[in-house]
Amino acid sequence: MNTQATKIKLLFVDDDPTEFDIMKRLCRDMDHQKIDLVCRHSVEEACEVLGEQDIDMILLDNQLMMDDDFRSSTPKLRAQHYTGPIGIVSSNVRTDYFQDIEEYGADFRIGKDELDRQTIFYIINEFAPKNVV
Amino acid sequence: MSMITTDFLSDIDNAVNNLDFYRLYKVMCRYYHIDMLALLDLNTWPDDKNINAACVAIDSSDGVPANLNVLTISEENMIFSDVKSSIIPKIWSKNETAQSFDFYEGSTDPCAVTFPIHSATSRHYVLVGLMQQSNIKKLPLAEAHYHSSLIFQKYHETVLVPSSLPTVTPRELQVLKWSAEGKTSQEIAVILSLSEHTVNSYTARVQQKLQVNNRAQMVAAAIRTGLIQ
Known part of the structure; x- marks a missing residue:
């Protein structure tokens, strides 16, 4: 792990505003890690962000209102030529189709109840580029 | 519990x-x-x-x-x-x-x-x-x-020793072929609609399986073993 403070821009896509509040709480005041959090409600809005900003990592809710699941939503994000990591957040990550996650362009799965500061820190270290502040 | x-x-x-x-x-x-x-x-x-x-x-x-x-x-x-x-x-x-x-x-x-x-x-x-x-x-x-x-x-x-697996997967083979074409990880990520991290993971696994240390050796070993032409 890096002991120096690093900063990343994280795009969080979820159709439930409550999840935004939870994520904001998790991401603030983290030692060693500054997170610039961008929240959007849909894949379409997320695609717009990808055209406007440099995003280091995306956390994507598995079942958004307008999309079936990550198998349809992740390719839309990849179609924007985004090559950073995409993590799928779900209340149930044990469904069999998650084994094919890489085939659809996603990098990892994580349960909503598994997300805490230590896990977010681990995920950033494992998947996202490290930009020392 | x-x-x-x-x-x-x-x-x-x-x-x-x-x-x-x-x-x-x-x-x-x-x-x-x-x-x-x-x-x-x-x-x-x-x-x-x-x-x-x-x-x-x-x-x-x-x-x-x-x-x-x-x-x-x-x-x-x-x-x-x-x-x-x-x-x-x-x-x-x-x-x-x-x-x-x-x-x-x-x-x-x-x-x-x-x-x-x-x-x-x-x-x-x-x-x-x-x-x-x-x-x-x-x-x-x-x-x-x-x-x-x-x-x-x-x-x-x-994860730790995937080289114990016997074969190269179809995705690993795709990454191998594009590497042989001289594409970078980011270029391969765009072509295959994957993240750069995933492409680098596939590359590392192939290198372990072929027991080589870098991309040039990986491509050469793949040609020698007939994985790619």
Whole structure:
């Protein structure tokens, strides 16, 4: 792990505003890690962000209102030529189709109840580029 | 409690990357009330004082302790010296733990539990847990050892030494072919609609399977073995 403070821009896509509040709480005041959090409600809005900003990592809710699941939503994000990591957040990550996650362009799965500061820190270290502040 | 066990055991087969195994070790932390679990590679210790942590899972309110990925351990370290030549799990007292884990800045005065693990390829690891004394008294040592072995077995064959797998997967072959065309990881990521991280993971796995150290050697070895033309 890096002991120096690093900063990343994280795009969080979820159709439930409550999840935004939870994520904001998790991401603030983290030692060693500054997170610039961008929240959007849909894949379409997320695609717009990808055209406007440099995003280091995306956390994507598995079942958004307008999309079936990550198998349809992740390719839309990849179609924007985004090559950073995409993590799928779900209340149930044990469904069999998650084994094919890489085939659809996603990098990892994580349960909503598994997300805490230590896990977010681990995920950033494992998947996202490290930009020392 | 038993439901958590069933859940995490059933998820072992679905684990495909480092994060999945971090998740499994974290569930194990919660189930057994362990503050921190670290899977450490002992193969070059004590010749090399630095021990690499394959995975560190923390389930503690103390926040995120820095820099546990590489531990510098002297050869006089009592616990590590014992583990290096042992095959049985062991619980260590507060005093013994404090002497051997002076680098840990987490919960106050933990006790340690160690699970020595030997892989099928004779590599030597140890899973170290740090936990409160009140919890360690209730720890079912044999059951925890069994669970740690199950997770490790899958971790070893899936992530740590994937070269033990016999073949190159279709995705790995695609990455190999585009590498042979001179494409960078980012270019391959765009072509295959993957992340650069995933492309680099595939590249690393192919290099391990072909027992080479860089992309040029990987392409040359793939041509020699007939994987690509």
